[in-house]
Amino acid sequence: MSGERNPLLPYRATIQDIIPETSDVKTFRITLDNPRAAAGWRHEPGQLAMLSVFGVGEAMFSISSTPTRRDFLEFSIKRMGRLTRALHEMEAGGRIGVRGPYGNHFPYEKFQGKDLLFVGGGIGMAPLRSLIDFVLEAENRHRYGRVEILYGARSYDDLCFKSRLLDGWHKEPNTVVYSTIDRAEARWTGHVGFVPAYLEKVAPSPENKCAVLCGPPVMIRFVLEVLKKLGFADDQIYSTLELRMKCGVGKCGRCNIGAKLVCLDGPVFSMAEIGKLPPEF
Ligand SMILES: Cc1cc2nc3c(=O)[nH]c(=O)nc-3n(C[C@H](O)[C@H](O)[C@H](O)COP(=O)(O)OP(=O)(O)OC[C@H]3O[C@@H](n4cnc5c(N)ncnc54)[C@H](O)[C@@H]3O)c2cc1C
Ligand code: FES
Incomplete structure (x- = not known):
């Protein structure tokens, strides 16, 4: 994301479409309300964003749309608890907050030729x-x-x-x-x-x-x-790795595994890297 904006501040976004996937999973297609923010948004496959429902809370989700679609972002969300229930109750036109993108990405550059x-x-x-x-x-x-x-x-x-x-x-x-x-x-x-x-x-x-x-x-x-x-x-x-997260930007320590912070160093790891993490993992 461009500029020196506070990375913890969510952008306002509008739900453009809701695609039911299963009885408890829906894909939310959203756009950022601010045209400059929307134009500046860049994510990579595997990155995350924190979604907020105003007055309810926020939670981390993978961005499920390809970065080559620049006109919207999609999140595919399973109904679990308070936040995801509130999201599932929303309709197209509803407003939410989104901050990110966070974390590393699948190393698709390394995958080339394979x-x-x-x-x-x-x-x-x-x-x-x-x-x-x-x-x-x-x-x-x-x-x-x-x-x-x-x-x-x-x-x-x-x-x-x-x-x-x-x-x-x-x-x-x-x-x-x-x-x-x-x-x-x-x-x-x-x-x-x-x-x-x-x-x-x-x-x-x-x-x-x-x-x-x-x-x-x-x-x-x-x-x-x-x-x-x-x-x-x-x-x-x-x-x-999907460790529960709070800040998403390496400040709160909620997502640490040994010296690694999943929100910064992950969420994508090779098994060679996971093998070096503390044994409880
Ligand atoms: C890096 C990352 C990526 C994620 N990507 C997605 C995604 O693409 N789609 C999606 O539907 N969900 C994803 N999640 C999980 C999502 O963040 C949680 O389901 C969400 O926080 C639930 O919020 P809630 O308030 O609805 O439920 P809560 O009330 O917070 O939780 C409800 C129940 O779900 C359990 N739970 C919540 N979060 C997790 C978790 N991370 N791991 C295991 N159990 C959990 C709780 O223990 C509780 O039993 C991701 C989580 C992380 C950390
Ligand atoms: S979620 Fe706060 S440090 Fe990773």
Whole structure:
């Protein structure tokens, strides 16, 4: 963000559209009210922003839209508690606050010339969506090799971004999408089973490939085991850490892991970096 503006001060923004994704996830498309702020906004795939509902509070979210869309920002938000409930009750035209962008980003520069494997679970697809859309963008696609996307949710209803997942990404050149749900359902003809087991079955080769993961900690743990079995090295695997945050700018210490602050040094880390963090992590 440009200028010497206080980074803790939110910009006013307007909700332009609300796209229901599942029964408890909605994508909020917003624009900044101040045209200069909107023109100056730059984010990278994987970065975060703090959203506020006036009179309720604020919380950190991944920016789920690609930075190549300069005309709006999107956030895909699961209803959890007070703040997210208030957001879910809002309608298009509603006003919120937004400050950011914060944190590092997926190192898409390092990924150039490589194949990419995305593994996501549930709402964990939100930050991955920004990077996947970025990589598949016509102007960027030639910089990356084969793209594999493996995504799972508890049920068909819980699959986020269905239009991309079932009818969009797989139509892109050299792109394969594997989706799965935990338990069989009459209307689902796709794969049934947990993400790690499906990954083991698909068995992607680690050769010249980076894996990018985001999802619930239990899924990440088992996915890592499978990737290790398949021969992926720690520096080929990237994930985001979602520690609870308050300031977002490295001042309050709420998000520290040892000497690292997730809001500044993260949220994106390679497994090689995560391996050096204190053992409780
Ligand atoms: C770096 C980062 C990126 C995030 N990106 C997204 C995103 O793209 N989409 C999205 O829906 N959510 C995301 N979250 C989580 C989001 O910030 C929380 O869901 C939000 O703070 C909940 O606020 P609330 O007031 O509605 O719920 P609260 O009342 O604060 O919490 C409700 C319940 O959710 C639990 N909870 C809240 N936050 C977290 C968390 N970070 N990890 C584990 N449990 C939590 C609480 O323990 C409680 O049980 C992200 C969090 C971080 C730190
Ligand atoms: S959230 Fe305050 S230091 Fe990271």
